[in-house]
Amino acid sequence: MSLAIAGMGWVTPLGTSIDSVWQRLLQGEEAPATTISEQFADRGYSVFRVPESALRGISHSRLRRASAISRFAAAAGLHALEYAGLKLESQRAERIALIFAVSNGGVTYTKRFYHEIVGSGAQAASPLLFPETVFNAPASHLAAILGVTGATYTLVGDGAVGLAAITMAEELMANETLDYCLVVGTEEIDWLLCDAYRRWRLLRMAPPIEPFSKQNRGMILSEGAGAILLARDGFVTIERAHPGGYFTRRTDAQKTLKGILHDLGQVEIDFAISSANGTFVDQAESQALQEVVSDALVYTGKPALGESVGAAGLWQIILAAQALRSKEIPPVLHANHGVPLRLSLSRTPIASARCAIVLSSGLNQQTAGLRLAIQ
């Protein structure tokens, strides 16, 4: 069974309108970096943040105390419905499923909640903060805003979780009692996350992200959300969602990715949206792409938008859908000309492109992929 994209929405460090962010990417723009700090540490980290103005106009009583991750998700989800022109009446509320993809979850409130316990003891713990630390808090808020009364799921994983959520949506939509599935990937930044990824030797202290570089200099974290409304009809078809797999050692990632590409690459692939982010992922994806779909043009949006982990897969799908619709691919920023891939190093027209692969290799062992097509 194939599904189609009926609506899309995103909240990114470059803005929230699908078309305006796309135009900025085509023009080779990169999100501005800011530095975040922490009260008990001297070190600051460069990140790509969502500008505060991006969430203007998103208000609901359920969001009053919600953290950024929930507000990003709500904004992206509502934009996707608006894009599709879908209004959820009560009869439809049972016929739409909601699937969330998150990685680190509500880390800011989690930190604040635990900070109070560590600093002042259990009696200082806030009953208002605790519910917002739960992984499914963002999904719960959006379900309440939309009045969804049927299936709501939150999937947790690494950067591949967004694509895993699409696979799950396919599984749910096998049930014909559903008309739509809204898939939302969301993530928020905190100093703690940056520090954790640095200790794991995956973070770069300042931009740029240099994709496919052999030095693996590291990534810059970003935040935001992406949302895809899936239906049985739409402007771009998800021809196949591969459930992915996992690797036990980083050096094995390439093998898992090749398996996915062999499965998805059984038709002519015009371009691939990679998850290359300046880490070990890049070499794994580069080698797998070279070997299996060597003729495909390759793009990664992470040098421009940063690594948004839970939101990243949804952003990749939106990028692929936009490229198929607009028949252009933006330039890959900060890439070396010697990379042995057909990289889109400048704004590239793809007039006859029909088929694209989205490939995602997470930092915590998970991988996934899917194939999109436009008629």
Added chain:
Amino acid sequence: MAHADRLEITNNPARVAVTATGMVSPLGFGLAETLESLRSSRDCVTPVMRFSVTQCRCKTAGQVSDLRLLAGQAEIPRSKRLHRASHMMIQALQELVTQQAEFEPELTVIGTTSGGMSYGERYYRSLNGAGDLRHAPTWIANYPAQKPVIDAQTVFGISAPCQVIANACASGTNAIGHAFECVRSGRYKRVLAGGYDALAEMVFVGFDSLQASTPEKCRPFDRHRSGMVLGEGAAVLALENLDLARKRGAPVLAEIIGYGISTDNFHITQPEPSGIGAQQAMERALESADISAADVDYINAHGTATAFNDAAEGKAISALFNGVPVSSTKSMMGHSLGAAGAIEAVVCLLALQHQFLPANINFTTPDDGVDLNIVANEARRAVVNMVLSNSFGFGGTNASIVMRKFPPLPRLPRTGDT
């Protein structure tokens, strides 16, 4: 088997068998110990020693022994670095693999709420207090929620992709329910499903801060109930297309025949007071199973012993069922959050296999507001053909599954049947 051989076998939708299972919880290591605890209605809740609870109202939890957990896993590479949630998943999967070494899932669906939370706590405490951060990379690497699932699969050579569902306390039942639908639809032949959660200070204090946990005994559905106690553990179930399982000669321990999910949007931590969300999940599970409420012989309730949950769930059960026996096995082992639905599914499976009703212990006084047939304090023998298991969570997520004895018992007339 003669009876089963007469069953009509259809492929659309596929019937879903449970062909193996494994679990570790405060009730015991493995099915045999768990069965013994259930039959003797043992209170497995003990004082918490893992972290300080001096400032908490609640001081107890259902806990899994580290000594026993680690004793059997010393040979596993990097065993000492793994989070105890990984050790629990390995323990549970070990038991499943021992029963069905040839079970090769195409997909794994596991529920959790907290992942490796206690490693996150250590990391934060060390950062904040200038503690020793030498082990920080290990804590960080073992913190993600998918890591215990991947660790367990790696130990047993299972390469299936993992979906980790974090629907708060409904996660385990959601995982089994989704896995059930994946097999029933024909999309997958074999899916590994389950749930895990390990006790963590932050979560413990969180429930305490909400005044959801109790300084007393956990008394689900009792008029004097005063809250929940937390628990921990892991459970996994091998779900297979029943026809294919029988073709390869695999034992069928039980069938999963229905799944219902609903979302009520009342409040992030409280259920809709009328129980409508719970009721919808149960109605959808019965509809999915194509049975009526009268066909259900036992309900393993979510039954956290909080004032709000038990009142809402009690109303929902009363509205749908007429005197069906109900118990909350959380009274014996605490609420293991993301593992609860999976552990309780295994409890239901044992009830089906061994024809008994597990008890709701610490029950003294019925709640006037809720008309339920509680299996009070002692397990009892019964004819059990179909069971329903409930799990409800923060954010208004509600899930129910229906399981059936295999081969099914002939339907006997009951009081009220015409």
